[in-house]
Amino acid sequence: MKNRIITISREFGSGGRTIGRKVAEKLGIPCYDAELIHKIAQESGFAESYIKDAGEYAPSGFLSSAFANRAFGPTNEDYLWNIQQRIITELAEKGACVIVGRCADYILQDKADCLKVFIHADMKYRGERIVTEYGEREETPEQRLKDKDKRRAAYHRFYTNMKWGHAQNYHITLNSGELGVEKCVEILEKLY
Amino acid sequence: MKNRIITISREFGSGGRTIGRKVAEKLGIPCYDAELIHKIAQESGFAESYIKDAGEYAPSGFLSSAFANRAFGPTNEDYLWNIQQRIITELAEKGACVIVGRCADYILQDKADCLKVFIHADMKYRGERIVTEYGEREETPEQRLKDKDKRRAAYHRFYTNMKWGHAQNYHITLNSGELGVEKCVEILEKLY
Numbered sequence: 001m002k003n004r005i006i007t008i009s010r011e012f013g014s015g016g017r018t019i020g021r022k023v024a025e026k027l028g029i030p031c032y033d034a035e036l037i038h039k040i041a042q043e044s045g046f047a048e049s050y051i052k053d054a055g056e057y058a059p060s061g062f063l064s065s066a067f068a069n070r071a072f073g074p075t076n077e078d079y080l081w082n083i084q085q086r087i088i089t090e091l092a093e094k095g096a097c098v099i100v101g102r103c104a105d106y107i108l109q110d111k112a113d114c115l116k117v118f119i120h121a122d123m124k125y126r127g128e129r130i131v132t133e134y135g136e137r138e139e140t141p142e143q144r145l146k147d148k149d150k151r152r153a154a155y156h157r158f159y160t161n162m163k164w165g166h167a168q169n170y171h172i173t174l175n176s177g178e179l180g181v182e183k184c185v186e187i188l189e190k191l192y
Numbered sequence: 193m194k195n196r197i198i199t200i201s202r203e204f205g206s207g208g209r210t211i212g213r214k215v216a217e218k219l220g221i222p223c224y225d226a227e228l229i230h231k232i233a234q235e236s237g238f239a240e241s242y243i244k245d246a247g248e249y250a251p252s253g254f255l256s257s258a259f260a261n262r263a264f265g266p267t268n269e270d271y272l273w274n275i276q277q278r279i280i281t282e283l284a285e286k287g288a289c290v291i292v293g294r295c296a297d298y299i300l301q302d303k304a305d306c307l308k309v310f311i312h313a314d315m316k317y318r319g320e321r322i323v324t325e326y327g328e329r330e331e332t333p334e335q336r337l338k339d340k341d342k343r344r345a346a347y348h349r350f351y352t353n354m355k356w357g358h359a360q361n362y363h364i365t366l367n368s369g370e371l372g373v374e375k376c377v378e379i380l381e382k383l384y
Contacts, residue, residue: 167365191371
């Protein structure tokens with residue numbers, strides 16, 4: 001099996017982005033993550049901070065009820081979804097790469113040769129990681145993770161109809177908390 | 193991380209049992225699958241064919257409505273579950289091994305150092321495999337797989353409260369149809 005693209009879906013705080021970067025580095029191919037957000041920002045005119053959230057998460061709070069309502073035509077999220085889809089497809093056509101997040105596995109399913117990866121870890125591991133990576137917030141790490149997990153799952157269900165975190169959707173899933181980031185990188189490098 | 197036990201959960205027809213045997217062989221440790229059924233048969237007095245089914249699957253057809261009904265005390269499945277739990281715990285205490293199926297991951301979660309694995313594959317791959325391995329039946333391979341999947345998921349939900357096939361329940365999940373049995377064996381051997 002010749003895999004040209006590695007798509008990495010990941011739970012918030014699991015280190016999936018770090019794993020993606022390291023695998024890409026070892027394989028000598030580009031990794032699209034922040035670059036992807038930058039590209040989408042350029043094309044859409046939206047702020048990067050908005051894309052970071054709205055391109056992977058269903059809205060939180062009172063906005064969530066409006067998320068699935070298309071009575072007034074396409075939403076900003078739909079607009080973003082279309083741009084995201086086009087950019088990811090173009091990048092995949094350009095050559096081998098690692099793409100982190102943004103439902104790339106779903107977007108590319110019939111268009112490219114993908115190794116579909118899912119990275120996850122337990123609450124404790126992720127909680128510690130997000131405090132180190134992104135600093136403290138008013139909410140507890142658990143609250144932040146639960147909110148993110150819930151919104152990401154809702155986003156996926158809405159746009160891809162895939163069940164978030166179901167093993168059957170991926171070629172390989174890895175618990176980075178138990179196996180460690182380096183081990184995950186090694187396995188994916190060998191599998192490519 | 194020192195993993196002494198490898199537990200392999202698997203979809204019917206995914207080759208999880210073959211992978212378990214091969215990994216155990218490479219590592220020079222025992223693999224419990226048929227032996228486990230034999231032991232449970234000896235202790236319970238039930239036939240091996242009954243244990244094979246009732247120790248991992250919820251009953252099919254009209255019996256399924258009685259499965260969760262404990263108004264008349266423990267069922268045969270409960271009795272089997274208790275023996276299964278004890279035998280698996282004893283085997284895990286004896287030393288390093290691979291255990292295929294029988295909810296060993298759940299049973300051992302607080303008792304042993306486990307590498308928790310889930311093996312799955314798509315319908316097409318599994319359908320072809322079960323015809324080769326177990327021969328033709330009156331039902332189509334798809335019908336057989338759907339029935340097995342459904343009953344195994346129900347069994348798991350009832351006894352373990354775990355969602356069958358959820359990546360978060362395992363340290364690693366592998367699509368044997370896409371990656372191939374040999375590749376799966378190699379990865380698990382290295383991870384141990």
